[in-house]
Amino acid sequence: AYKLQLQAAAEFINRQDDFLVVSHIQPDGDAASSTFAMGWILKQLGKSFTLINEGLIPAKFDFLRNTDPIIDFSSERPSRRFQNVISVDCADFSRMGQISTLFDDQVQLLNIDHHPTNDRFGTCHLIKHDAAATVQILYDLSVELQITPFMEFATCIYTGLLTDTGGFRYSNTSPEVMLIGARLLALGVQGSVIAEQVLERVTFSQLILLQKALSTLAFSHDRKLSWITVSQQDLIQSGASSDDLDGLVNYPRNVEGVEVGMLFKEKEPGVVKVSLRSAGNVDVASIAQALGGGGHVRAAGCTLFETLEQAVKIMIQEVGKELT
Ligand code: 5GP
Numbered sequence: 001a002y003k004l005q006l007q008a009a010a011e012f013i014n015r016q017d018d019f020l021v022v023s024h025i026q027p028d029g030d031a032a033s034s035t036f037a038m039g040w041i042l043k044q045l046g047k048s049f050t051l052i053n054e055g056l057i058p059a060k061f062d063f064l065r066n067t068d069p070i071i072d073f074s075s076e077r078p079s080r081r082f083q084n085v086i087s088v089d090c091a092d093f094s095r096m097g098q099i100s101t102l103f104d105d106q107v108q109l110l111n112i113d114h115h116p117t118n119d120r121f122g123t124c125h126l127i128k129h130d131a132a133a134t135v136q137i138l139y140d141l142s143v144e145l146q147i148t149p150f151m152e153f154a155t156c157i158y159t160g161l162l163t164d165t166g167g168f169r170y171s172n173t174s175p176e177v178m179l180i181g182a183r184l185l186a187l188g189v190q191g192s193v194i195a196e197q198v199l200e201r202v203t204f205s206q207l208i209l210l211q212k213a214l215s216t217l218a219f220s221h222d223r224k225l226s227w228i229t230v231s232q233q234d235l236i237q238s239g240a241s242s243d244d245l246d247g248l249v250n251y252p253r254n255v256e257g258v259e260v261g262m263l264f265k266e267k268e269p270g271v272v273k274v275s276l277r278s279a280g281n282v283d284v285a286s287i288a289q290a291l292g293g294g295g296h297v298r299a300a301g302c303t304l305f306e307t308l309e310q311a312v313k314i315m316i317q318e319v320g321k322e323l324t
């Protein structure tokens with residue numbers, strides 16, 4: 001069935017032109033890499049396209065940029081509409097944010113994704129739940145389209161694999177991931193340079209934010225549940241941007257004995273983004289989904305329209321039910 005999906009997606013791309021390529025709000029490494037990789041595929045095929053996202057691509061991914069930068073919808077709003085859309089790494093329609101206001105009423109939408117909670121919102125689907133990252137699917141698609149891999153494209157694919165597998169460590173680090181990674185390295189991709197840039201380096205504000213966040217570390221349920229909170233004030237005082245929160249949730253999750261780690265980020269008064277990470281058998285995707293979010297079994301998220309304190313209470317209650 002995957003092969004048939006690849007063929008249908010290739011046909012979708014070959015048949016149409018003038019694409020809008022969109023990923024999810026608050027783009028992560030896979031979102032950024034997938035968007036640029038899709039741009040490279042379309043460029044190779046001589047198609048015209050616009051790359052767009054709601055929210056800035058974190059600066060540490062700037063090395064992926066090519067001559068077609070990703071437009072940040074919050075600063076620059078195209079005045080036209082698009083008939084042909086390709087969404088990458090978006091589990092549901094709402095993950096594209098305000099970008100969907102640019103879609104034509106008759107929009108043809110190719111939905112390329114790897115989230116188990118993907119609700120098949122497009123008109124054509126290329127969805128592989130056991131792909132480690134959306135870029136893994138794009139690599140397969142480039143093979144289907146008979147595109148000879150080249151350095152810039154290979155760098156995008158490698159970066160998305162690296163970030164969504166947590167540096168080739170998470171359980172999604174499959175033989176396929178390593179095989180593709182090996183091919184990309186053989187092409188000359190600078191694996192260690194990318195890893196240093198994307199995974200190791202921290203900004204000054206990021207470390208100050210970590211200092212503040214760790215002072216909020218708390219536990220419940222015999223230390224099976226742990227969390228940290230980041231208030232608006234913490235963000236302002238540290239000068240941290242939203243992508244400086246990357247990886248913070250791993251601190252509570254990684255504590256010995258902890259089954260679920262949580263990060264609460266106050267986006268604005270009354271709006272809290274919750275990140276959930278499972279270290280055991282708890283399926284955090286279904287917990288997040290029940291609260292209007294989604295994600296993967298071991299990494300998921302949702303947004304609660306509550307105060308920071310109230311959001312913490314709700315999540316202790318909801319996750320607590322799943323802890324034995
Ligand atoms: P994070 O906690 O890093 O923001 O997200 C972890 C995972 O959960 C990611 O795979 C992301 O796609 C998914 N996720 C996070 N927040 C949401 C949300 O509000 N809705 C959906 N559908 N998925 C989310």
Ligand code: MN
Nearest residue numbers: 028030031089
């Ligand atoms: Mn993503």
Ligand code: MN
Nearest residue numbers: 030089133134
């Ligand atoms: Mn992804």
